Each structure stands twice: as C-alpha cells, then as structure tokens.
Amino acid sequence: MSGLRTASLYRRVTVTALTVLVVVLVIVFFVVNAVFRAQAEKDVNGLLAARVQLAQQLAKQNLSPPNLLRRVETRGVRGQLAMPDGAVYGALQPPSTTRLRQVKATLSGGTKINGAKLTLTADDSIVAGTERTLQRLLLITGLVAVLVTALALLAGVRFALSPLDAMTRLARSIVSGRRGGRLAPVRTTTELGRTAAAFDAALDALEGAERTARASEERTRRFVADAAHELRTPLTGVQAAAEAVLQLPPDADPEQRERLQLLVVRESRRAGKLVNDLLELARLDAGAEIGRVPVPLLPLAEAQAERVGLLAPEVTVTVGGADARVLGDADRLTQILANLVDNALQAMDGHGTLTISVAPDGFAVSDTGPGVPEADRERIFDRLVRLDDARDRRAGGSGLGLAIARGFARAHGGDLRCDAAPGGGASFVLTGLTPA
Numbered sequence: 001m002s003g004l005r006t007a008s009l010y011r012r013v014t015v016t017a018l019t020v021l022v023v024v025l026v027i028v029f030f031v032v033n034a035v036f037r038a039q040a041e042k043d044v045n046g047l048l049a050a051r052v053q054l055a056q057q058l059a060k061q062n063l064s065p066p067n068l069l070r071r072v073e074t075r076g077v078r079g080q081l082a083m084p085d086g087a088v089y090g091a092l093q094p095p096s097t098t099r100l101r102q103v104k105a106t107l108s109g110g111t112k113i114n115g116a117k118l119t120l121t122a123d124d125s126i127v128a129g130t131e132r133t134l135q136r137l138l139l140i141t142g143l144v145a146v147l148v149t150a151l152a153l154l155a156g157v158r159f160a161l162s163p164l165d166a167m168t169r170l171a172r173s174i175v176s177g178r179r180g181g182r183l184a185p186v187r188t189t190t191e192l193g194r195t196a197a198a199f200d201a202a203l204d205a206l207e208g209a210e211r212t213a214r215a216s217e218e219r220t221r222r223f224v225a226d227a228a229h230e231l232r233t234p235l236t237g238v239q240a241a242a243e244a245v246l247q248l249p250p251d252a253d254p255e256q257r258e259r260l261q262l263l264v265v266r267e268s269r270r271a272g273k274l275v276n277d278l279l280e281l282a283r284l285d286a287g288a289e290i291g292r293v294p295v296p297l298l299p300l301a302e303a304q305a306e307r308v309g310l311l312a313p314e315v316t317v318t319v320g321g322a323d324a325r326v327l328g329d330a331d332r333l334t335q336i337l338a339n340l341v342d343n344a345l346q347a348m349d350g351h352g353t354l355t356i357s358v359a360p361d362g363f364a365v366s367d368t369g370p371g372v373p374e375a376d377r378e379r380i381f382d383r384l385v386r387l388d389d390a391r392d393r394r395a396g397g398s399g400l401g402l403a404i405a406r407g408f409a410r411a412h413g414g415d416l417r418c419d420a421a422p423g424g425g426a427s428f429v430l431t432g433l434t435p436a
Contacts, residue, residue, distance in 0.1 A: 010158060013157045014150065014153045014154065014157055017149065017153055017157075018146060018149060018153070022142075022146060025142040025145060025146070028142075029138045029139070029142065032134070032138060033131070033134070033135060033138070036130075036131060036134055037131065040127035040130075040131065041101070043127070044122050044127070045101060045103075047074075047122065048077065048101060048103045048120050048122055049103070051072050051073075051074070051077055051079075051120050052103055052105045052118065052120060054071070054072055055068060055072045055079075055105065055107060055118050055120075056105070056107060056109070058071055058072065059107040059113045059114070060108075060109035061109070062109065062112050063112070063113070064112060065081050065083065065087075065089040065112070065113060065116065066089055068081065068113060069081055069089055069090045072118075072120070076122050076123060077120055077121070077122045078090070078091070078120070078122075079092075079118060079119065079120045080092045080118075080119045081107075081113075081116050081117070081118055081119075082116060082117040082119075083116050084114075084115045084116065092121050101121065101122045101123075102119065102120070102122075103119075103120050104117065104118065104119050104120075105117075105118045105120075106118070163195075163196060167195075167196065167199055170182075170199075170203075174203065179207055181203075182200045182203065185197055185200075235267075235271055238264055238267045238268055238271065241260045241261075241263040241264040241267065242264055244260050245260045245261060245264070248260070278400070280335075280400075280404050290329045290332060290408075290411045290412055291328065291329035291332075292327045292328065293327065293328070293329075293330070294325045294326070294327060294436035295325065295326055295327070295328050295329070295330045295333055295436070296324070297323075297324050297325070297333070297358045297362075297363055298319070298322070298323040298324070300330070300334055300337055301321075301337065301356040301358055302319055303334075304334075304337050304338060304341050304356060305317040305319050305356065307341070308341060308345065308354060311345065312345050312350045314351050315345065315348060315350065315351065315352060315354050316352070316353045316354065317353075317354045317355075317356070318353065318354070318355045319355075319356045319358075320355070320356070320357050320358070321357045321358030321363070322358060322359075322360065323358070324361075324435065325435065325436040326361065326412075326433040326434060326435055326436055327433070327435075327436050328412045328433060328434075329412070332408045332411070332412070333408075333412070335404070335405070335408060336405045336416070337356075337363065337365070339401035339402065339404060340365040340401075340402075340430075341354065341365060342401060343402060343428070344365055344367035344369065344425075344428075345367075347367055347369030347370065347425070347426060348367050348368060348369040348425075349369075352367060352368035352369060352425070353367070353368045353423070354366070354367055354368075355367075355421075359431070360435050361414070361431055361432060361433045361434070361435060362414055362429070362430035362432065362433045363429075363430055364427055364428065364430070365427070365428045366421040366422075366423075366425060366426070366428075367425040367426055367427075368423050368424065368425045369425045369426060370425070371420060371421065371424055371425050371426050372420075372426045374420075377417075377418040377419075380402055380418060381402050381406045381418075382403065383399070383400055383403045384399040384400060385399055385402075385403075402416075402428075405428075405430075409430050409432075412433055412434075413432060413434060414430055414431055414432030414433045415430075415431060415432050416428060416429070416430050417429055
C-alpha cells in the first residue's frame, strides 16, 4: 500500500495557482492578439476602400495621373495607374514576407483618366508597430501579474492555510501529553470547518477511549484484588480446617472431626462457586455465544418457585404473567432468573414474599426485603459489590451474581435494571428480549 503523498501544501497551492494564471494569461494574449489582428485587417480594408473612393472623386476633377496617384497614396498604401493607352504610372510594392492587401478599381470621369485601371496595395507595416507595442505590453503585464500573484500567494496561502498549522500544533500538544485542547471551528460547513470538526471528534473519541481504558484498567485491577481477597478467605478456611483435621489425634471426638470436615467442604464449595462465577464473567468478557431458540418463560419461573420452596420454605412465592416465549438460551435465562431469586432470598434473609412476573419481553423478580437505595441501584451490578457484606458472606454470596445476570441479559439483546418494589423492597426487571 503506497503512503500518503506529503508534498508541501503551500508549494502545491502556489504552483497550481501560478500555473492556472500563466495558462489564462497565455490564452488572453492570443485572444487579444487575434482580435487586434482581425480589427486591424478590417481597418486596412476600410482604408483601401476610402482611398479608392477618393481616387474616383479626383478622377472626376480631371487631375493628371501623377497628381492623382500622389493624392491617393499614403503611409503603407502604394498605387499603380494603368492608362487605356498603355501608359503605367507608379509601381506596386514587390512581394515580400509582409502580408499584402490589394484592391482594384476602374476610374471614370475626366478625359485624362477615364477608363484607367487603379490598383492599390497595403502591407501590415500600417499596424505592425502598434501590434508589436501591444504584444510587448501584454507580455510585460503578464510577467508583472505573475510576479505580483506569486508574492501575494506566499502570504495569502499561508494565511488561508493557518488552520492546518493550528491542527498541527494541537496534535503535537496531544502527543506531548496535554489533553483537552480543541479547534472548535466557528463554521462546520466549509472544507476546513468539516476537517476541524472531524479532528475534534477524533480527539474526543481518543480521549474518551483513554478514559475508558484507564477506568477499565482500574476496574480490572480492583476486580483482581477483590477476587484474590475473596478467594483467600475460603482457601484460608479450607487450609485451617484441613490442618486441624490432620492434627487431630486418633481418639479425637468424632463430632469435632465431622465439624472440621464439614467446614472443609463448605469453604471448598464457596471457593468453587467463586471460581465458577469468575469463569462466567470471563466468558462474558470474551463474548459468550447465546443460543437463539424459542424459550417459554413461565415454566422457568415456576421451576424457580419450586426451588425456593425447597431452599426457603418460609418464603411465599408468587408467579404471574402470560406464558410468553422469547428467543434466547434457556440455560442462560435460567441462570439469570436463579441469580435474581438467590439475591432476593439473601435480601429477605429467608422471610417474606417473592414475586416473579413474566412479561412478553422478559420478567421481573420482586422481594419484600430492605430494598436498594436509589444511589446504589446501578452500583450493585458492579463486580464484587455487596450492600450488606456480612450477610452475603454468611449466605456464601460472591458479589458476582448480579453482574453475571446483567451480562447475560445484555448478551441476549436486553437489559437488567433495579427498581423500587411497591412493597418497599427491590424489583429487578429484565426487558428487551426478542419475543418468539
């Protein structure tokens, strides 16, 4: 691929303008010269016609042939008079490189010249001097015009292209680390205005991408640190419980040994759940593939209601809505619904009413828990965020369930938001799914 040609724009504009000017001046030179030549020929023909008319008048006055020729001839016009008796007066101009104009006439009038043949010739010496003067004037004027235009272009083009220098200075300042500068064109309908607006838009996108990258890097760094912290807690518990089991004497209390073993299993499951959630987030970040098949939502909601009946018998579950069908992945939609239900159970601490409402393009899960403050309704979808850290730890929550649920919701083309439930709790609403 060939690179961009980067010849000097000042020089290109100046040379182009001067070339156009020279071409125009050459055309003007030839046009003016041709018009002058045509007019000069017309004037010479008129002069010859006037001389012939004068000769006719002089012939009526019965002048002698020599006197008549002397009166008719003038600068650049020569004549010859052939008498009926064969006598010839005057001599024509000999052929030369000059262009000749010739006119003939038969004179009538007095007895001396009646029937004589008059021949008049004229060459371009009549207008040659004027033509040469005009050509010199056009040439000198053209050269002066080219010189003046060149000097004017040196200053004018630099002024006209000064916005490009401003762009260059701004680009260099951006490269040197200064941010926030913009060209801010007054008019965006001109060529330079559109270029400056596009340049500003590119800078906005660049700085926005930098801010996004820095924020993403910060979130990633914080997420890695939080994930390591979260993993350290169950792993520490597993390590401590395992060491305690190994240190027990053979005759140790079986109940104590069983408690330690249960602790190992519980902490291992907690660590495993956290690892699985981290893997799910990694799949989302990599662009998880979502199936597109018709999925009935009401059976998914009813299955979750049955699960809640087993996990939290004291929680009242209500399922409502139409038997809607959407295009999506049944396993992922089940995971979204399960994460929302688990979050509601943790918020209600095992007591209250859970409502699952099915809509044509999604569903909603509402609880009667303490609710979510309005300032935190977006933050709770961030990774490893807990509004009640102590309760979530007891329940084994990783702080990733809502982040995973929103990620899969958006992968389906929808979105997940948190609203206030009518009873004072929280309502998580999934919308935007494609009806089947």
